[in-house]
Amino acid sequence: xxxxxxxxxxxxxxxxxxxxxxxxxxxxxAQAPSxxxxxxxxxxxxxxxxxxxxxxxxxxxxxxxxxxxLPFHIQPRALKKDVARYSDKYQTGENKHRxxxxxxxxxxKELCIKDQKLRxxxxxxVVKNKMKSAAPKELLQKLENLEKKxxxxxxxxxxxxxxxxxxxxxxxEPDDAEEYDExxxxxxxxxxxxxxxxxxxxxxxxxxxxxxxTY
Amino acid sequence: MTAQExxxxxxxxKEHFGEVVEKVGVHLLRxxxxxxxxxxxxxxxxxxxxxxxxxxxxxxxxxxxxxxxxGPTGPVEYQIICERILYMLRYPRYIYTxxxxxxxxxELVIEEILQxxxxxxxxxxxxxxxxxxxNMEDGQSMDYSEVINAFSRxxxxxxxQRCPPVDSLEETSSSGTSDAPASKTPQSAQPESNPDCxxxxxxxxxxxxxxxxxxxxxxxxxxxxxxxxGIYWQVNFERFHLHxxxxxxxxxxxSKLDQTSSEIVRTMLRMSEVTTPATAxxxxxxxxxxxxxxxxTSYNIARPILDQYLTLLVDDPMExxxxxxxxxxxxxxxxxxxxxxxxxxxxxxxxxxxxxSVVQERFGSRSARIFRLLLRKKHLEQKQVEDFAMIPAKxxxxxxxxLLSENLVQxxxxxxxxxxxxxRTFYLYTVNQLPTARLLLQNCYKTVSNLIxxxxxxxxxxxxxxxxxxxxxxxxASLQASxxxxxxxxxxxDMITAPExxxxxxxxxxxxxx
Numbered sequence: 001x002x003x004x005x006x007x008x009x010x011x012x013x014x015x016x017x018x019x020x021x022x023x024x025x026x027x028x029x030a031q032a033p034s035x036x037x038x039x040x041x042x043x044x045x046x047x048x049x050x051x052x053x054x055x056x057x058x059x060x061x062x063x064x065x066x067x068x069x070l071p072f073h074i075q076p077r078a079l080k081k082d083v084a085r086y087s088d089k090y091q092t093g094e095n096k097h098r099x100x101x102x103x104x105x106x107x108x109k110e111l112c113i114k115d116q117k118l119r120x121x122x123x124x125x126v127v128k129n130k131m132k133s134a135a136p137k138e139l140l141q142k143l144e145n146l147e148k149k150x151x152x153x154x155x156x157x158x159x160x161x162x163x164x165x166x167x168x169x170x171x172x173e174p175d176d177a178e179e180y181d182e183x184x185x186x187x188x189x190x191x192x193x194x195x196x197x198x199x200x201x202x203x204x205x206x207x208x209x210x211x212x213x214t215y
Numbered sequence: 216m217t218a219q220e221x222x223x224x225x226x227x228x229k230e231h232f233g234e235v236v237e238k239v240g241v242h243l244l245r246x247x248x249x250x251x252x253x254x255x256x257x258x259x260x261x262x263x264x265x266x267x268x269x270x271x272x273x274x275x276x277x278x279x280x281x282x283x284x285x286g287p288t289g290p291v292e293y294q295i296i297c298e299r300i301l302y303m304l305r306y307p308r309y310i311y312t313x314x315x316x317x318x319x320x321x322e323l324v325i326e327e328i329l330q331x332x333x334x335x336x337x338x339x340x341x342x343x344x345x346x347x348x349x350n351m352e353d354g355q356s357m358d359y360s361e362v363i364n365a366f367s368r369x370x371x372x373x374x375x376q377r378c379p380p381v382d383s384l385e386e387t388s389s390s391g392t393s394d395a396p397a398s399k400t401p402q403s404a405q406p407e408s409n410p411d412c413x414x415x416x417x418x419x420x421x422x423x424x425x426x427x428x429x430x431x432x433x434x435x436x437x438x439x440x441x442x443x444x445g446i447y448w449q450v451n452f453e454r455f456h457l458h459x460x461x462x463x464x465x466x467x468x469x470s471k472l473d474q475t476s477s478e479i480v481r482t483m484l485r486m487s488e489v490t491t492p493a494t495a496x497x498x499x500x501x502x503x504x505x506x507x508x509x510x511x512t513s514y515n516i517a518r519p520i521l522d523q524y525l526t527l528l529v530d531d532p533m534e535x536x537x538x539x540x541x542x543x544x545x546x547x548x549x550x551x552x553x554x555x556x557x558x559x560x561x562x563x564x565x566x567x568x569x570x571x572s573v574v575q576e577r578f579g580s581r582s583a584r585i586f587r588l589l590l591r592k593k594h595l596e597q598k599q600v601e602d603f604a605m606i607p608a609k610x611x612x613x614x615x616x617x618l619l620s621e622n623l624v625q626x627x628x629x630x631x632x633x634x635x636x637x638x639r640t641f642y643l644y645t646v647n648q649l650p651t652a653r654l655l656l657q658n659c660y661k662t663v664s665n666l667i668x669x670x671x672x673x674x675x676x677x678x679x680x681x682x683x684x685x686x687x688x689x690x691x692a693s694l695q696a697s698x699x700x701x702x703x704x705x706x707x708x709d710m711i712t713a714p715e716x717x718x719x720x721x722x723x724x725x726x727x728x729x
Contacts, residue, residue: 045576047728052311057727059307063330067231070330072271074233074264102270105445106381108280108291110251111266111273 216244216297219660224300226667231303232271235260239268243278243295250283250290269293275332276378276449302452304663309455313374320365323347325374325450333378333447336366336416367415372488373454376413378447416446461488464561467568468528468535475516476524480535482510497537535561566652573655574623581606582614586646589624594643615644622654670726677722684719687711 047053067073104111216224221244229237242258243249249257255265272278277299283292306329314322323343328334334342340362347357369375461484469477486509487498501509507521516524528536567590575583585604589595595603601611618624629641674681687710694704711719 042577042579056307056311059310061727063306063326064230066330072232072236072274072332074235074267074271102274103445103447106378106447107270107273110291111270 217657217660219657219664220297220301221245223660223664223667224297226664227300227303230667232268235264236268236271239265240272240277240295240300243293244297248283248292248294250292252290254293275299299452301660305455308459309450309452312455312458313369316372316374317365317368320347320362321369324362324366324369328375328448328450333449335444335447336363339448340366370413370415370448373413373451374458375448376451376454378449457488460562463565464535467561467565472527472531475514476528478514479506479510479516479521479524480528482506483536485509535564563648567648570623570648570651570655574618578614578617581610582618585611585614586618586623589644589646590648594627594645596641596643600644619644623651625650666728673722673726677718680715680719680722683715684711 221241224244225237225241228240232240238258238260239254242254246257251262251265251269254269255262258265260268269278269280272293272295273280276296278293278295280291280293283289309329310322310326313325317324320343323346324339327339327342340359343362344357344359347362348355351357366375461481465477465481465484468480483501483506484498486501486505490499503522503525506525507518510516510521525536529538571583571587571590574586581604585600585606588600588604592599592603597612597615600615601608604611606614615624619626623646625645625647627643627645628635629643630636631639631641687707690707691704694707
């Protein structure tokens with residue numbers, strides 16, 4: 001306690017017990033992290049060898065390689081290539097194992113929404129086509145009826161009739177598409193497109209308030 | 216989970232399932248439980264990709280889901296199972312075990328299921344039979360029945376088990392009532408709790424079909440609906456681990472005592488293999504009589520010799536075999552001698568031996584002496600360590616401090632007075648076996664991660680060279696197929712220069728170690 005200037009008395013215990021002799025200098029405190037690859041005191045034990053280990057090593061490499069071809073290896077969305085290269089053709093891996101449909105009954109419902117969406121978009125065009133294909137038939141019948149009527153009235157202008165047929169067919173298609181678009185729009189947004197609030201309702205309220213204030 | 220585990224999991228996920236799954240998986244690992252929206256938002260990944268990733272993870276049993284904190288009506292929440300991802304490191308070992316136990320067919324069955332997470336029995340049988348047929352000579356084909364046989368044997372020995380059934384989440388959520396908390400985590404239900412866990416479904420895959428032309432079969436497969444639809448099988452990792460533990464104990468007994476005693480221990484373990492749960496501390500007690508009857512006759516162990524061996528095993532300080540009691544009276548005292556295994560103690564002893572050998576290899580035999588001393592005497596003061604280990608004081612201190620700084624040895628302070636003054640405090644050195652074992656495990660994880668990263672780095676550095684060698688190999692193969700002359704082949708081979716060849720060999724030498 002008395003010798004303030006002496007290094008030893010920095011500690012309240014006997015430094016000798018730590019293994020430093022009377023005259024030894026204390027090691028300086030470490031201020032840098034220990035080296036990344038410290039020298040090894042002993043040589044490491046050699047790796048295990050043998051048939052068993054070799055086989056397992058080969059298996060591991062095989063598994064690693066084959067896991068890339070399984071559908072479980074998910075690719076990030078392909079980046080837009082700056083230039084189409086000749087070699088691209090050869091670098092794309094085979095995608096034959098890509099398809100994989102999990103058993104949705106074993107998964108939460110929300111995970112397979114994506115699939116339903118896909119189906120939706122797939123089925124929609126089919127419906128469209130059906131409508132299209134159905135429409136011309138009706139149309140033809142109608143036209144035929146008209147034709148007969150027309151024939152009764154005027155037995156001429158057959159060429160003009162044919163033109164009409166084409167025209168009306170063309171007209172029908174865009175109509176169809178329009179109807180369809182509206183449906184889709186409504187489904188997606190849940191808003192009624194005919195309803196439009198220009199925000200004037202608020203103004204009316206404030207007017208009322210003013211009125212009230214005058215009372 | 217620790218930082219090392221997360222790092223290793225991330226590398227493993229990336230290697231097996233690609234970068235996207237890695238991103239999602241690591242985020243789940245870091246944040247614990249999350250729902251789909253939060254996961255997609257926080258990983259800045261598109262919803263569809265996240266869904267795909269979750270599908271992959273759930274398919275492989277690496278992730279589980281359940282109704283979230285907001286009850287059954289709230290969004291489904293996902294969790295990831297860290298240990299399950301780390302099991303990927305042991306895949307080759309599982310496969311090799313299956314091969315050594317059940318031959319090539321068993322090997323392929325386990326391999327297929329490991330690679331796909333879960334499969335129905337019919338699809339496993341079909342794929343494996345196809346793969347075996349491919350490897351056979353022309354005209355021969357693998358019978359389905361043989362594969363079914365291997366499969367059922369794997370199930371009988373519990374190496375395969377049914378995936379636990381998933382309670383339909385939609386039902387509980389639509390009913391909206393607060394059900395029993397047990398049904399809240401449909402995925403986490405233990406597979407063992409399912410009574411049908413090891414029950415094989417009846418599947419009908421006609422063998423005549425197997426003998427048909429391959430093309431025809433492929434056509435049939437696409438339309439065929441099997442009877443075991445919806446019954447999925449997964450690998451029972453616990454059972455494999457139990458097997459590994461048993462092998463370790465048998466090997467330890469063989470090296471400690473002799474071959475015969477290890478065979479006795481093997482018999483005892485085999486007798487209770489299926490009946491003992493994986494985490495049990497003891498195998499079920501078996502009497503000496505039963506052991507005697509179960510011993511394969513080829514060992515030629517007479518009854519009195521068996522008794523002597525059993526006594527020896529019980530008396531051994533490693534305590535692999537214990538005595539449950541010698542109930543019964545009169546003449547049958549010896550015959551109803553119950554033997555049982557103290558699995559935990561045996562494994563703890565093995566772990567201790569591993570620790571000791573690690574210290575020995577890394578710090579030398581004298582440090583190992585100090586380490587063993589501390590293990591045996593539990594708590595020792597520094598002076599006592601020096602004296603008991605019979606190592607000069609200065610060296611002993613040096614070694615002890617090195618061990619302390621590596622966290623293999625812990626220091627316990629016991630102050631005599633409440634002021635913790637060092638001069639009036641006992642400093643006791645001790646070894647805590649469990650934390651130290653965990654430390655070594657973490658070190659191992661770190662090593663594996665480092666190895667993977669190193670391999671990725673080396674592969675990246677030498678990408679061009681590897682591609683070139685692959686291309687040349689392909690050219691060589693096609694030339695050989697078309698029957699080119701040797702000079703031509705040599706010419707192509709020379710396209711890889713000598714230094715390049717050296718570099719390639721060095722690379723393979725480094726990479727193929729892991």
